[in-house]
Amino acid sequence: MDKISNFVELKKSNKIWAIGSIHSNLKSFTSIKKFLLDNFEENDKLVFLGNVIGLGNNSKETLSSVIDLRFNLMSKFKLKPSSIVFLRGAQEEMFSKLLQLQLAPNPNEIIEWMFDHGVNKTINSYGFSENEVKNIASSGTITISKWTTILNKAIHNNPGHTQYFLNLKHAAYSHTKKILFVNRGVDITRPLSAQNDCFWWGFQNFSSIAKPYKTFSRIVRGYESEHLNQKEISKNNIVCTLFKQPLSNNTVLCGIFSENGEILDLFENK
DSSP: OOOSOSEEEEOSOSOEEEEOOOTTOHHHHHHHHHHHHHHOOTTOEEEEOSOOSSSSSOHHHHHHHHHHHHHHHHHHHTOOGGGEEEBOOHHHHHHHHHTTGGGOSOHHHHHHHHHHTTHHHHHHHTTOOHHHHHHHHTSOHHHHHHHHHHHHHHHHTSTTHHHHHHSOBSEEEETTSOEEEESSOOOTTSOGGGOTTHHHHOOTTGGGOOSOBTTBSEEEESOOSSOOOHHHHHHOSSEEEOOOSOTTOOOOEEEEEOTTSOEEEEEEOO
């Protein structure tokens, strides 16, 4: 996996597949995975739009299945690592911060906030209880540091998981600069290099933008906090949202795009 840049340019793509937030819905992802394995073609690219983990009960298992898909596609089509891209979502951002909890000035408050946003489910999948982590967060820097070391080892014991968290990207785009892939949104007043955390926390009124951002005539994102139906997803000529509220549903939305931004297909798990 490529650590050099936070951005990936997708070069000479036949089709670009994009998978919206999975949120640990293993059964739903398994359906998507089968469809993708049956229909992916040479020179296709694949972008996971963040939030692979969190909220659901199978974060660890879902991530392993995602990594297995990457391995199978790379082996079958002899893909370069940059052909399959993992973007950082809010769930990955929070979990990565959790791995450095000993550096936080207020670990108790951070744990409570993260758990309110679904990170507790990811912790559970790696074998840790919520009460255990809350107690550790109240036990001082040395105890917290020992626990984060144990958590890192638990992650490392699952092939590919450590590399996944170390190689998450902020955004991906086609070499034509016509289509941009993000987790949640961008601040259209700033260049890509100055977005800070807008990619996974979003930007006010992003859903209603009506003109291209820089050269990008299409922006594809994998999460939206508002309740959008399929008609609303399709009618915005700039933003294509591959996510459906409420959070409790088990739907994973996907899309297939051309490198110039055309929507070739939108589909979901069966």
